[in-house]
Amino acid sequence: MDPEILTSAILDGLLIGGAYALVAMGLAMIWGVMEIINFAHGDFMMLGALFTFFLFTSAGLDPIISALISFAPIFALGVIVQRGVINKILDAPLLTQIAATFAILLIIRYGVQAAFGPYTRRLVSGYSDIYINLGFTTVPLPKVIIFVTSLIVLGLLYVLLHQTDLGIAIRATSQDRRVAQLMGINVSRIYDVTFGIGVGVAAIGGGLIALFYPIFPEMGGFFALIAFIAVVLGGFGSVYGAYAGGLIIGIAESVSALFIEPALKDVVAFLIFIMIILVKPTGLFGRGD
Amino acid sequence: MTDRLLEVKSINTYYGEFQALFNVSLHVDKGEIVALLGGNGAGKTTTLLTISGLLKPRSGQILWRGNDITDIPAFRRVEMGLSHVPEGRGIFPKLTVYENLRVAATTKRAKEVFNDSLDMVYSMFPILKARKKQLAGTLSGGEQQMLAIARALIQRPLLLMMDEPSLGLAPKLAREVIFMVPKLRDELGVTVLLVEQNVALSLKVADRAYVMETGRIVLEGRSSELERDPRIKTAYLGL
Ligand SMILES: Nc1ncnc2c1ncn2[C@@H]1O[C@H](COP(=O)(O)OP(=O)(O)O)[C@@H](O)[C@H]1O
Ligand SMILES: [Mg+2]
Numbered sequence: 001m002d003p004e005i006l007t008s009a010i011l012d013g014l015l016i017g018g019a020y021a022l023v024a025m026g027l028a029m030i031w032g033v034m035e036i037i038n039f040a041h042g043d044f045m046m047l048g049a050l051f052t053f054f055l056f057t058s059a060g061l062d063p064i065i066s067a068l069i070s071f072a073p074i075f076a077l078g079v080i081v082q083r084g085v086i087n088k089i090l091d092a093p094l095l096t097q098i099a100a101t102f103a104i105l106l107i108i109r110y111g112v113q114a115a116f117g118p119y120t121r122r123l124v125s126g127y128s129d130i131y132i133n134l135g136f137t138t139v140p141l142p143k144v145i146i147f148v149t150s151l152i153v154l155g156l157l158y159v160l161l162h163q164t165d166l167g168i169a170i171r172a173t174s175q176d177r178r179v180a181q182l183m184g185i186n187v188s189r190i191y192d193v194t195f196g197i198g199v200g201v202a203a204i205g206g207g208l209i210a211l212f213y214p215i216f217p218e219m220g221g222f223f224a225l226i227a228f229i230a231v232v233l234g235g236f237g238s239v240y241g242a243y244a245g246g247l248i249i250g251i252a253e254s255v256s257a258l259f260i261e262p263a264l265k266d267v268v269a270f271l272i273f274i275m276i277i278l279v280k281p282t283g284l285f286g287r288g289d
Numbered sequence: 290m291t292d293r294l295l296e297v298k299s300i301n302t303y304y305g306e307f308q309a310l311f312n313v314s315l316h317v318d319k320g321e322i323v324a325l326l327g328g329n330g331a332g333k334t335t336t337l338l339t340i341s342g343l344l345k346p347r348s349g350q351i352l353w354r355g356n357d358i359t360d361i362p363a364f365r366r367v368e369m370g371l372s373h374v375p376e377g378r379g380i381f382p383k384l385t386v387y388e389n390l391r392v393a394a395t396t397k398r399a400k401e402v403f404n405d406s407l408d409m410v411y412s413m414f415p416i417l418k419a420r421k422k423q424l425a426g427t428l429s430g431g432e433q434q435m436l437a438i439a440r441a442l443i444q445r446p447l448l449l450m451m452d453e454p455s456l457g458l459a460p461k462l463a464r465e466v467i468f469m470v471p472k473l474r475d476e477l478g479v480t481v482l483l484v485e486q487n488v489a490l491s492l493k494v495a496d497r498a499y500v501m502e503t504g505r506i507v508l509e510g511r512s513s514e515l516e517r518d519p520r521i522k523t524a525y526l527g528l
Contacts, residue, residue, distance in 0.1 A: 165391065165392075168392045169395070171381070171383070171384060171388075172388075172389075175381045176381060181363040181364045182341060182372075182373045182375060183367065184396055184444065185392070185395055186364050
């Protein structure tokens with residue numbers, strides 16, 4: 001095989017992996033701190049994409065700025081959902097938790113469908129047709145943007161979790177929710193912030209994915225599954241592991257598309273998932289926070 | 290008139306349908322060292338958890354400086370000056386020693402004096418300063434206990450509740466930890482409610498003590514009197 005083709009496939013997968021990582025990091029954070037699997041995670045991402053689309057088309061705002069702004073309303077929505085639903089099921093049986101977050105998924109997904117129609121929308125902006133020439137290959141600008149953003153968000157989350165009082169309190173709460181209260185930490189406020197940040201970051205991911213990916217009410221399903229696999233890959237609950245997991249899935253999909261029917265590339269993620277479950281159920285990186 | 294910090298009035302606490310505490314009443318005055326003694330399963334930990342708010346009593350009242358705090362959430366009680374070193378130490382194993390101390394400074398007051406508090410606990414426990422960047426989970430049991438105590442002191446408590454600080458420590462270290470209690474009171478002015486199974490040592494450092502059995506307070510009095518009480522001698526001092 002031509003090494004240049006392989007290199008470009010790896011590069012393309014890496015960039016797409018940035019999108020997966022953005023969705024996966026929040027899912028990992030929510031699981032790591034609250035031990036809740038947020039089945040609606042991809043739908044918060046979709047809301048970010050839709051919000052970005054409307055800010056761009058109605059207000060004429062730059063789509064990248066719009067995607068970053070989408071963090072704010074989705075964060076707020078996340079806090080509302082956390083207070084209204086998640087907080088009440090924290091100690092409930094697993095099945096109740098699954099049912100509750102699945103209900104949130106349905107409400108968001110079909111609420112959007114009812115409000116804005118079942119249409120597929122495309123965000124066509126000045127960024128859409130710009131390619132960056134790297135000599136041996138060219139890469140589309142939107143994918144570079146999403147990858148760079150994912151790195152920045154990763155860095156910001158690191159700073160938040162390790163350099164700020166709020167972040168240390170979040171990590172303490174994730175390790176022992178009861179003792180955290182003895183420290184004077186208001187645990188439900190920590191959960192508000194954690195859930196808000198988790199879905200807010202996914203919304204940024206959705207907004208940026210919209211630069212090169214169609215927007216439709218069910219789009220979150222695929223990304224949530226990929227994010228879930230990335231979280232498992234990354235050792236369940238580690239934000240950094242989930243980030244790496246997202247990149248690995250992106251690369252694996254893209255490289256495998258060189259060898260197998262491209263339509264089957266989604267299967268690759270599941271093959272990775274099954275292999276991890278069989279070989280190293282604690283994930284590639286263990287859980288390190 | 291005495292300055293009553295804590296008054297527990299006839300609390301009944303349950304785990305589901307299992308009643309763990311039966312009409313437990315006790316009080317702690319400012320400047321006292323009070324021991325809460327009793328064997329395994331007597332209800333000592335449940336009593337402390339109810340006082341700090343992690344468990345809600347089904348009936349009864351907790352008064353803090355005369356005010357009813359029974360319905361106030363646990364994290365707010367810290368702000369009022371009530372600190373609890375839980376059984377098993379409860380350190381955060383994946384935070385560094387420094388982060389464990391920092392995370393305890395949640396109130397405005399504790400944050401303002403954090404640097405002074407840090408100097409204070411580091412000079413009290415130099416080993417913590419030497420290990421400040423190390424993950425707390427890698428400390429030895431004794432070091433973890435020191436960290437747990439230091440962390441509570443960072444909160445600048447009026448009342449410090451300690452749940453079996455000597456548990457799991459070698460006898461010499463266990464002794465050291467229990468004998469640290471009067472130092473905390475005399476040098477830092479904190480009032481202490483000490484839960485222990487080590488009755489002999491605890492009676493030496495405490496002013497007063499309560500003895501629990503199967504969820505009830507069965508004896509109370511000044512330590513000097515309890516040391517001579519025949520029931521204590523046979524049941525706990527092995528005499
Ligand atoms: N989480 C719990 N669930 C049910 N029962 C408990 C729980 N914790 C303690 N108990 C029971 O409550 C009683 C008092 O326990 P505890 O307060 O831990 O005693 P102590 O601290 O004096 O050893 C015991 O019978 C114990 O088995
Ligand atoms: Mg106990």
